[in-house]
Amino acid sequence: MTIYLATTNAGKLRDFAAIAIQHDATVETLPGLASIPEAPENEPTFEGNAVSKALYYSSRAPGLLVLADDSGLEVQCLNAAPGVRSARYAEDQHFPPTPGSTKDERNNAALLHALDGIPENCRQGRYRCVLALARDGELLQTAEGSVDGVILQAPRGENGFGYDPLFFLPELDQTMAEVSIEQKQRLSHRGRAFESLLRQLDT
Template identity: 60%
Template sequence: MSQTIYVATTNPGKLRDFAAAAASRSKLQIVPLPGLGSIPAPSEDEPDFEGNAKRKAVYYSRFAPGEIVIADDSGLEVDALDGAPGVRSARYADDMNFDHPGATDERNNQCLLAQLATASVTSRLARYRCALAAASGGACLLTADGAVQGEILSHPRGSGGFGYDPLFYLPELGQTMAEISLTVKDRLSHRGLAFRRLLSLLAEIGE
């Protein structure tokens, strides 16, 4: 019997990551929450990723009675910036009043580079974090998280991925997150790790 899990996001990069993580489960369908674009978004003002993920999952699950809805909150933490941009990763350039032309991802990347302009190479350690929450009927069922360690380069590399991927360097592979294949990204990315953990937990409560 197939199972459908609704994802509370329209971000094509995130949807691609979720689909890749679920590819090995032939009876599992991962689809965007129907009508998501017309639903007013909830505030995301929790102090951590898990809080925001739970808030979004619980909120959006009320629009799909009887179904499981998952939501994520993820971002980049840079040691030299005391963990910034953190939960504000998607809005970093706006928060910093960074004036730069281009799409949001490009502005955020350039803003990050500007903030790190005086940082030494050894202080460019960073990590991607992802928190996922599953909810149904306005109640949170469970949460899971994942993280991947890396470094921030001084210039972008690669055309794949999204967000800060062109700057997020994986020393063990010698590539950025924007240079690796989707298969490799699913295996080691913060979102892939969190999603597989979430699916395992969901399977346990469904037994």
């Protein structure tokens, strides 16, 4: 079974591909994705965006199993922000970019700015991911995964992407950007959601 991922994010593709192998499946980037106009992400929930994207891209890739995800970080003391706007948080906050900084670095800096002065015991966060699988514009399956952590006051680690350098896992005494690839695949919100989806398909 081959599942085609509707994203060009190399980190997501790597995480999904490693898990798929354990279920006799493979994950590849959706063919011709670069030539397909980007799907709108206007829904107010992770599930809404994931389903919308899966239906959109699968209707443009006849016969293929197309997987779309929407995921992000919810911080308790920020009323669950950045939430569905995690990838565009700095832009939404009109947070100025530092010359040479990446989009991830700008988002991390914007989050730290929003949490300035907030003590550690109030910095709980949750990574959430919703996956949607579709074929020919028809929804086949959805799954969700989450992981709880604490938002640090400075980034640590080089292995992750997004908010991983700030997302601290107390039980491991490491950030999501410090854990091994194998640990991340097992513990991450994305990994848990994909495991759940593949188990549903296995049965």
